[in-house]
Amino acid sequence: MLTVLGTAAILLFTYFAYQASGFEFVLVFWVGIFIGFTLFHARFGFAAVYRQIVETGNTEMLRAHMFMLGIAATLFAPILMFDIGAFGNTPEGALSPVSIGLVIGAFMFGFGMEMGSGLAPASLYQAKGGRTAMLCTLLGFLTGAVLGAYHFGFWNKTLPSGPEISLATDTGFGYLGAWGMQIAIFVLVVAVSYVYKKRKRPPLLPPLPSAVGWKKIIFGSWPLWVGALVLAMLNAAAFILQEEPWKLTAAFTLWGSKLLMNMGVDVSQWEYWIAEERLGALLQPTLTDSVSVLNFGVILGTFLTLTLGGMIRFSKIPVHLALLALAGGLLMGYGATISFGANVGAYFSGIASFSLHAWIWAIMAIIGVYSAYGVGKRLHLVSKQKARNK
Template structure:
């Protein structure tokens, strides 16, 4: 009975959200639907970033890294024509770009440590929570707090030296940039030891939820869905802006005023904080990811709510979430908005992000046992 009620609620809730945003236009409904699909793909393929890099450092396992390289190659090829045109059907198409500087490096380094302690990255926190890991609710709460906290310090971080926005597409031309970057990613792919599994997984609609997806299938699906996000939203997939917004709205309930901090005086921020989260594109997609993972877990009959949280694990979740939230805000995004979408947009800040994050990840892996977390 409980399972039936949960299934009904998991199906009804997305339908209610779709109905609630129907008057805002089809694009919000479409982005929420993409969020649902992203959550399903992430869960069914177990496509993670935190575990992927931990396996790389501990065991030399490159399977997840090679899948990410495939994802980046396809996304680069798909993004380039739209970004070169600059608009589609009257809508501006802009890539995920940000200045290359100390701000990104510091934030990504913090994020790398945090993702190992928190047990997930930006996307991993959402889909793992949807898949039944209740510990991730602690990580998410701290993630939100850290992201809002960082927004109060953005003026200081943005005053640090930068090289400005460096986009290969803008500097070399989109054909040359996409060709160069795809070739580099391909070289990295073929240089890594070939430990990646074959392209196996569901072959029909009947076994879509019963047969585990390969990381290759997950990578190709995520690149395609990010491309769909770019078409509909005008910019690539992001995650952590929503956490900053949610934190600000909670702070306002406690009496905080956005008029007291420069970051929140911008037109976009003012509009977002004064409106409903159901009118915010990133918020809708994040909620969709959680619900999509929940639906996938139920349809695959693998939904089990777990609470594996010792005192050490709770402390790690709190510290890891805070580090990820703070780091993602000052670095202009997480593993999705800064790394995946940034590299796919040929922005060099995406490459800086992953380089700095890897340094943090190495430290985070070493810290995990001190909190009683298994490597």
């Protein structure tokens, strides 16, 4: 039944996307569907990579991330160099200023990510209660994103803020030089991760459900490198189709702000909408915004894939788990908005776009993860959570 509903929703949104912008938005929407499909089948986590390193020392996902970023940067470079855009679009990379909001927000995001996806719920990655906890995290993220938009001007305008800095066009390296520098960093991280793996000898990632033959594509799990490759290619496709690469937080901020606007709150005066040049998206119908269309596709693609795998399950969870997931989501949403994005827009798309802010964001987010993990150990939350999982 849920699979039928998911399929019907996808067909309906495909029709709405065509009505809004013809085949352009139809293609954007279906790129989003394939992103959702890939995220599930490769079990490709953006939050999990940090948690695995601090909790178990496993660096397998980290190496997959470096591969994904290397492929994405390789694809983004010619797109930016030669202005490769479909439907008359001119691509603009995910560049953002270096500001106090960037530093503080990325730290908050990392702290909330470990809090909402690590200390609180190993259950997010289990069938029992996992989807319920995830809903709490998403609700917190949506609320935090709107609060972050409200305070955006303070963090990024009132407090010191610098310009956008492209490692390709603002440093003299050029795209080829910036690409080579980033590839060297990715290779170095991979090499260090292998040395760390040899010394630490961490446990392997748990085996994932699989299937045989063609069923593996639809019902089974994919190798991490396949997920990394496909995600990089899909992000590049989104970049060509909609002028900008994949961004997730911007969609949540828009949806939450539109909800407030429909309740009579004049959010159009918030500095966020002016600084991010998203005022048009706020005032126009949601389906005329390509960022929203893409992320509707991601959500529906993930939902349909989960239903095919029989993994849409909800159950009652302890109050403290729900509160931790909600609080973690709140920190993530707030931090992501004031720091110009999260794991997708700031980290994935930002690094692929050769933006300096993306590297600063990644460093501060990792510090946030380690800080939250340290707090959890001191409060004995980590050991308690591990005990529950045995």
